Amino acid sequence: MRRLAVLGSPIAHSKSPGLHRAAYRRLGLDWEYIAIEMRGEGLADFIEGLDAAWRGLSLTMPLKHDVLPLLDDLDEVASLTGAANTVLFDDGTRRGFNTDVGGIVRTLGEAGVGSVHRGVIIGGGATAASALVATAELGASHVRVLVRRAGAAADLVALGGRLGLVVDEGRVDDLARVDDAELVVSTVPGGTDLGVEPCGALIAHAALLDVAYDPWPSPLGASWLAGRGTIVHGLGMLLHQALLQVRIFVNGDPFTAVPDEDAVLAVMRETL
Template sequence: MRRLAVLGSPIAHSKSPGLHRAAYRLLGLDWEYSAVEMRGEDLAAFIGGLDDSWRGLSLTMPLKQDVLPLLDEVDELATLTGAANTVLFDGAARRGFNTDVGGIVRALAEAGCDRVRHGVLIGGGATAKSALAAMAELGAASVQILVRRPEAGAAIAELGHRLGLAVELSKLAELEGVAEAELLVSTVPGGTELGVEASAALVRSAVLLDVAYAPWPTPLAAHWLGLGGTVVHGLGMLLHQALLQVRTFVAGDPFAVLPDEEAVLSVMRETL
């Protein structure tokens, strides 16, 4: 039997075991996928103690960054964003991948948002970096990044420049003055009160992707929905990044389409 797990802290609430077990069951694979409580300081010892039955790991924050020094190979997106949410044990090699970027792109495309010229991004952490890379993949030319402390946003602004984006780094309070965009992505934790509301004009023009999914709706999503705006649930990103992880664990490649992939996606969606 091959073994896999999602690691993080806290982890008991994770929906990843249900998503992955449904996929492997449909694919006819007798694989075990569990949830393991894990802190960054314990990660190296845990990975070092795994035997040959282990195929891979899914990682939550802050492990997506903590794992990087422990890997032999890191894919382009994980290198670019500084975060790997997927580890594949490929023989003796530990290979790291970022499937969050693809998960965001696929979730937005499913909602009809497959092209962006100007985006707005709330947050500056690892998930925000993945969202910024996703916006670049969707064709964005410019992104306004809203953070509580702009002086702490140098790293994500630098990533934007490397992606070829025109980046404007602003205080979160300036959200109320933003009037137009095709997409707003919020990467703040669920339940967070921003202390500022989006304008009706922005809600009319932009799709909101709120990567948080518990509790739902978030205050921002509730405001958006209340004004009749289009909201993409954070579970969409979770679903699609998990599908790319399944591809990675099964075929060794997040771009390798699974046998009967639509059916796989369907049974995974039913677990949410």
């Protein structure tokens, strides 16, 4: 039996075991996928102690950063974002991947958001970096990153330069004034009250992807719903990034579909 797990802290609430178990059952694979409580200081010893039965790991923050020195190889997206949410054990090699970017692009596409010219990202961490790469893939030329602390978006401004798009840092309060974006991605934890009411014109014209899905809706999501704006549930990102992880664990490649993938995605969706 091949073994897999999602690591993080806290992790008991994770929906990843249900998603992955459904996928492997549909594929006829007798694979185990469990959730393990893990903090950064224990990650290296844990990985060193794994035997040959282990196929891979899914990682939550802050482990997406902590794992990088322990890996032998990173895919292009993980290298760009500085975060790996997926580890594949491949003939003695530890390979790191970032499926969050693909998860964002796919769930937005499913919601009818196939292109973006101007975007807004709230937050400055690893998920915000993935959101920035995703908006670049969707064709954005300008992204404003809104943070609470001045300078907190410096890494994202630099990443924007590497991606060929203009990234400006702003303050979260700017949500009350920004009105020229087609997409807003919030990467702040669920339940966070930003302390500002977004501009009505922004709600009317921009889709909101709220990465946090518990509790739902977030205060920001509630504002979008009250304004009858377009909102994309964070569970969609979770679903689609998990499907890409299944591709990696089964095929060793996030770009190669698994057999009967539409049916696999359907049974995964049923677990949410």
